[in-house]
Amino acid sequence: MAVTKSEVIPIRTEHDIVVARQAVRRLSVEAAFGLVDQTKMVTAASELARNTFIYGGGGTLQCESLLEGARRGLRLTFTDQGPGIADLSLAMKDGWTSGSGMGLGLSGAKRLVNEFEIESVHGQGTRVTITRWK
Amino acid sequence: MASGVSRVVEVLKKYEKELLTDWLAELKAGGTGNDGRVSETELHTQAKEFLGTLGEASRSAGVGDIERPEWSPVRDFLDGVSRARVTQGYSSDQTATFIFSLKRPLFKRLSKEIGSDAKVLAEETWTASELIDKLGLHTIKSFQKTREDVINRQQEEMLELSTPVVKLWDGVLALPMIGTLDSARTQIVMESLLQRIVDTGSEIAIIDITGVPTVDTLVAQHLLKTVTAIRLMGADCIISGVRPQIAQTIVHLGVDLQGVITKANLADALALALKRSGYTVTRNKA
Numbered sequence: 327m328a329v330t331k332s333e334v335i336p337i338r339t340e341h342d343i344v345v346a347r348q349a350v351r352r353l354s355v356e357a358a359f360g361l362v363d364q365t366k367m368v369t370a371a372s373e374l375a376r377n378t379f380i381y382g383g384g385g386t387l388q389c390e391s392l393l394e395g396a397r398r399g400l401r402l403t404f405t406d407q408g409p410g411i412a413d414l415s416l417a418m419k420d421g422w423t424s425g426s427g428m429g430l431g432l433s434g435a436k437r438l439v440n441e442f443e444i445e446s447v448h449g450q451g452t453r454v455t456i457t458r459w460k
Numbered sequence: 461m462a463s464g465v466s467r468v469v470e471v472l473k474k475y476e477k478e479l480l481t482d483w484l485a486e487l488k489a490g491g492t493g494n495d496g497r498v499s500e501t502e503l504h505t506q507a508k509e510f511l512g513t514l515g516e517a518s519r520s521a522g523v524g525d526i527e528r529p530e531w532s533p534v535r536d537f538l539d540g541v542s543r544a545r546v547t548q549g550y551s552s553d554q555t556a557t558f559i560f561s562l563k564r565p566l567f568k569r570l571s572k573e574i575g576s577d578a579k580v581l582a583e584e585t586w587t588a589s590e591l592i593d594k595l596g597l598h599t600i601k602s603f604q605k606t607r608e609d610v611i612n613r614q615q616e617e618m619l620e621l622s623t624p625v626v627k628l629w630d631g632v633l634a635l636p637m638i639g640t641l642d643s644a645r646t647q648i649v650m651e652s653l654l655q656r657i658v659d660t661g662s663e664i665a666i667i668d669i670t671g672v673p674t675v676d677t678l679v680a681q682h683l684l685k686t687v688t689a690i691r692l693m694g695a696d697c698i699i700s701g702v703r704p705q706i707a708q709t710i711v712h713l714g715v716d717l718q719g720v721i722t723k724a725n726l727a728d729a730l731a732l733a734l735k736r737s738g739y740t741v742t743r744n745k746a
């Protein structure tokens with residue numbers, strides 16, 4: 327598998343979430359995703375970017391365009407140095423929120439993509455990686 | 461500067477006229493007043509008035525602390541200058557130059573007045589320098605505050621402009637939403653819609669999200685809250701513009717829109733609203 331392109335977007339302000347969504351939309355189009363796949367990837371990115379901003383206290387989004395054989399894909403990595411998630415299986419549960427959200431961001435994002443990975447160290451930060459293939 | 465009043469106070473009083481002349485020359489050399497945004501007479505009036513209030517404040521409260529109440533005329537004056545400069549299109553550093561240009565003339569008069577006593581001169585120069593820096597910083601802060609206010613106001617105006625509530629029919633309101641639904645805007649949208657429902661006594665509200673590119677959990681939550689509020693007021697709500705890709709994504713996210721009437725486009729929503737209000741639309745055969 328080859329990474330054909332990589333860019334990093336800071337997620338420091340609310341507005342950066344909009345910028346992140348636009349970048350993911352653009353890269354999804356470049357990867358020749360259909361309208362449904364584009365929308366799924368952008369929506370997943372929106373959820374994770376907002377978590378990075380709200381709970382992680384800001385961080386970064388790395389976007390990588392992928393090529394495996396003839397198959398194109400997009401991998402997004404959200405990293406923050408925030409408080410981390412104490413109980414991952416709880417956080418992944420539908421409807422669980424520590425704030426005032428719907429508690430569907432993480433679990434929903436997982437359902438919207440092909441691959442989903444989350445690592446979080448309590449007190450050190452969180453990294454979520456999602457990949458979608460055409 | 462432990463012993464009593466700073467010599468700066470004395471110099472400000474004694475050389476008020478000379479300081480004005482030198483300062484205006486500095487300003488002119490620095491480019492202020494050369495581009496027609498501020499006229500020479502205006503600049504002259506401003507500088508003169510400033511030196512007047514500066515002298516007064518320094519005599520009544522010393523030059524150590526410009527936050528003291530006696531200094532409020534000076535601060536107010538600078539706020540006024542900053543505001544004017546914002547509307548005249550100056551940058552923050554150009555605006556601060558107004559104050560910083562006073563440094564050299566003031567130093568010059570100080571050294572003339574104090575003469576060869578190097579220790580006193582160094583002390584007084586330091587005092588003067590600190591004073592001008594504080595005034596300059598105050599000006600920059602005030603400039604930025606004014607500019608932020610202007611931007612915020614423009615943003616709010618834009619928000620209101622971009623969220624029209626349209627009357628489609630007697631008793632039927634539509635709210636076409638366009639763009640990203642960040643929380644500030646969604647709040648305004650919701651409030652103006654609820655208000656219009658009350659004002660018009662409407663029974664059905666259609667929220668059209670054709671122009672909203674992404675519906676994530678935050679947007680969904682805002683929509684659901686709005687629908688609930690509308691229902692509590694005794695009206696009905698239809699969400700239109702739910703394109704197939706949005707519908708699929710909402711389902712995968714796990715958001716439950718059950719109980720909310722959704723339509724793919726505004727036309728379908730209007731047809732339903734009319735039907736519910738008891739209208740039938742027929743086409744006249746030619």
Ligand SMILES: Nc1ncnc2c1ncn2[C@@H]1O[C@H](COP(=O)(O)OP(=O)(O)OP(=O)(O)O)[C@@H](O)[C@H]1O
Pocket residue numbers: 373377378381382406408409410411417418422423424425426427428429430431432433452677678
């Ligand atoms: N980057 C992060 N750092 C720390 N905690 C996080 C992070 N991301 C998620 N969490 C925790 O996991 C919980 C669940 O996240 P999830 O995105 O599923 O729901 P939510 O953000 O609370 O609500 P929603 O996303 O539906 O608006 C959050 O409430 C928060 O406590």
Ligand SMILES: [Mg+2]
Pocket residue numbers: 373376377427430431432
């Ligand atoms: Mg979330």
